[in-house]
Amino acid sequence: MFHMVISFCILFVSFIAFKIQALSKSGALASSFVGASIYLGFGIKGLALLGIFFVTSSLWSKFKAKQKKVIEEKLEKGSQRDWVQVFANGGVAAITSLIFYYTNDMIWEIAFLISMASATGDTWSSEIGPLSKTNPISIKNFNKVPAGTSGAISMLGTIGALSGVLLITIIGYILFPIHFKIALFVLLFGIVGNGIDTILGAFYQRSFCCKVCHMEMERSTHCGEPARLKSGEKWLTNDGVNFLSCLGAPVLALIFLM
Structure with a gap:
């Protein structure tokens, strides 16, 4: 009966x-x-961590949305997340939860926490960074670039990323039976995940240039015309970068632990 109630709550929250x-x-x-996969593996505490990620990310997305409206034109997708975006940020967490359910090996619990920390840090950075009063700096050439450019960092965005990773680490430490040293490990590799995201975004994520207005962006079409590929790999979208960073951080952590 209890599991049925939880299942209904998951569906209800998704509907809302x-x-x-x-x-x-x-x-x-x-x-x-x-949500169902995470509940199967980690129960209420896993759902609580997922809920914190989703609620805080949604709130930051709505925060000063008008100020970020100009930047949204450059992005491939808007603030309404589709299934690809959901799996890009939560797919690894779902997979590690299912593996933990079948193995009950703590190593997958750590991987789950790291993937959630990485996803939260990246999302917070993407939503908070564009509010910076100064343009970010590209790690590709260390030049100032327009807000919203992939692979660029700003002080505000970095603080946002670190805050998101730290929040998930603290909540994870409270909810999950992990040692303090493991919590520090989660914090470290959550930050590593954000570093992977920045590097992939700068050097490998696809970037287009509008043939009409010459805007550099993530969109493959603009001003009613197909855009020209300017840099990066054509197949690697922002969602792909998010997924790889959420996957890469836990994988590196598991290799370190072996």
Whole structure:
């Protein structure tokens, strides 16, 4: 009976997120799957951590949305998350939860926490960084670039990333039976995940240039015309970068632990 109530709550929260346009229809379905997988592996404490990620990320997305409207034109997708975005940020957490369910090996619990920390840090950075009063600096050439450029860092965005990773680490330490040293390990590799995201975004994520207005952006079409690929790999989207960073950090952590 209790599990049925939780399952209903997962579906209900996904439905509400769809109604307030935080998730698309496909995003709501994907969110239900991710939530169910995490609940299967880690129960209420896993859902609580997922809830903190989703609620805080949604709030930051809405915070000063008008100020970030100009930047949204450059992005491939808006603030309403579809199934690809959901899996890009929560897919690794869902997979590690299912593996933990079948193995009960603590190493997958650590991988879960790191993936959640990495996803939260990256999302907070993406939502808070564009509010900086100064343009970010690209790690590719250390030049100042327009806000919203992938692979660029700012003081405000860095603080946002570190704050997101730290929050998940603290909540994870409170909810999960992990040693303080393990919590520091989660914190470290959560930050590593954000570093992977920045590097991939700067050097490998695809970037287009509008043939009409010459805006550099993530969108493959603009001003009613197909855009020209300017840099990066054509197949690597922002969602791909997010997924690889959420995957890369736990993988590196597991290699370190072996």
